[in-house]
Amino acid sequence: MNKKQDKKIEMSEKAVDLALVKQAQKGDMKAFEMLVQRYQQKVGGAISKLIKDYHEIQDITQDVFVKVYKALPNFRGDSAFYTWIYRIAINTAKNHLVAKGRRIQNSDIEPTEAENYSGGFENQDFDTPDAHYERQEVEQVVHDSIAQLPEDLKQAIVLRELEGLSYEEIAEKMNCPIGTVRSRIFRARDAVDNALKPLRKKEYKRTNYVR
Amino acid sequence: MSDKSNEQISNLMDGELEINASKFLLKRMAADKSLSEKWESYHLIKSCLQRQANEPLVIDVAAKVCQELSQQDHLNLNAYTADAKRSTIHKWLKPVLGMGIAASVAFMSVFLIQNKNDAGIIANEQPTIALQTGLKPLPVNISANIVSGSQSIVKPPASLSRFPSVSAKNTYNYNQGFSQTNTMPYLIILNQDEAKKQLTPFRINNISD
Numbered sequence: 001m002n003k004k005q006d007k008k009i010e011m012s013e014k015a016v017d018l019a020l021v022k023q024a025q026k027g028d029m030k031a032f033e034m035l036v037q038r039y040q041q042k043v044g045g046a047i048s049k050l051i052k053d054y055h056e057i058q059d060i061t062q063d064v065f066v067k068v069y070k071a072l073p074n075f076r077g078d079s080a081f082y083t084w085i086y087r088i089a090i091n092t093a094k095n096h097l098v099a100k101g102r103r104i105q106n107s108d109i110e111p112t113e114a115e116n117y118s119g120g121f122e123n124q125d126f127d128t129p130d131a132h133y134e135r136q137e138v139e140q141v142v143h144d145s146i147a148q149l150p151e152d153l154k155q156a157i158v159l160r161e162l163e164g165l166s167y168e169e170i171a172e173k174m175n176c177p178i179g180t181v182r183s184r185i186f187r188a189r190d191a192v193d194n195a196l197k198p199l200r201k202k203e204y205k206r207t208n209y210v211r
Numbered sequence: 212m213s214d215k216s217n218e219q220i221s222n223l224m225d226g227e228l229e230i231n232a233s234k235f236l237l238k239r240m241a242a243d244k245s246l247s248e249k250w251e252s253y254h255l256i257k258s259c260l261q262r263q264a265n266e267p268l269v270i271d272v273a274a275k276v277c278q279e280l281s282q283q284d285h286l287n288l289n290a291y292t293a294d295a296k297r298s299t300i301h302k303w304l305k306p307v308l309g310m311g312i313a314a315s316v317a318f319m320s321v322f323l324i325q326n327k328n329d330a331g332i333i334a335n336e337q338p339t340i341a342l343q344t345g346l347k348p349l350p351v352n353i354s355a356n357i358v359s360g361s362q363s364i365v366k367p368p369a370s371l372s373r374f375p376s377v378s379a380k381n382t383y384n385y386n387q388g389f390s391q392t393n394t395m396p397y398l399i400i401l402n403q404d405e406a407k408k409q410l411t412p413f414r415i416n417n418i419s420d
Binding site for chain 2: 009010011012013014015016019020023028029030031032033034036037038040041043044045048054057058061062065066069135138139142143146157160161162166167182183185186189190192193196200
């Protein structure tokens, strides 16, 4: 059989973003929520280069996504979605600092540099003890459950999330079919997700109690 | 929710799911809460693993953003959705409207040209025919019989004639009525004998006046 016919074309991460953006532009709130879930950590991380208070980071991240939603009709897809929201995030954080009368540190950070930029305040405590503990607990569970995974699943998820390799590259490295890589990465994520379930129930009870 | 769907979500977030399956899954996720929760959870795991040591873990922003948008900006959201709908309507309305205008302009011009031509043809042809036969051009279903040189009788076709024994009289009047008012032609019907008497005014000399 022809190889070209056999090969399935995958929807790239950028195309997934674009599909969600198009849905959100039509007024689909769920699609926008999925975009926020996808990028909240990256945006929060970028803002944390300029601002150290956790609550401020949370608030500004929230503001950023509200602005993103309102500006969504202007997004034409010429640049990557993250590059676009990154600029909104940095501008919002800068405006926040100006409004508070604070000095802007290292304002010219590019999206590619932002990943590795520390902002000059490493190991700072960002937040209140409760919030900090809660997030630490989540992270602990994730790392513990990854450590307990069978070796093949662990290797696949680490190569994907930490090394940033594509499925094809992982398949080459692990010397197995790409379908096996798909399955291993999924099973690793599912195992961690199952370990997080009790925490999510606890958090749900806590947030409902607070409200 | 099946393991297959969860595996597809895992593949989708890495950009490793086939296009058609991706589109289908995105639609399903918009409607199925359990699927979108998986999407959120897998991204949380990703965030935990990829987070830099100095970054805080940002969670729960999505729900707050959606809540804020729906409360603070309810009217604007509706306006935005209406704008989006309007723009989709404009997309197909514009060409249709354009085609409609073009069609009406074309129709009007054809109509006017045809009218002008009809009037022109009749005005131009009238003297020529009159010189030869003393008659105007005849409609398809009506035949002109040259009787003797410049004289003729207009006969409706036998199939259309209700009174075969009678013939037309003044064809000049018939053509005049047709050309001037642009309405249905009319015929003055007389007996054959009477018609013969009436043919004399159709001599060339008389008509040229």
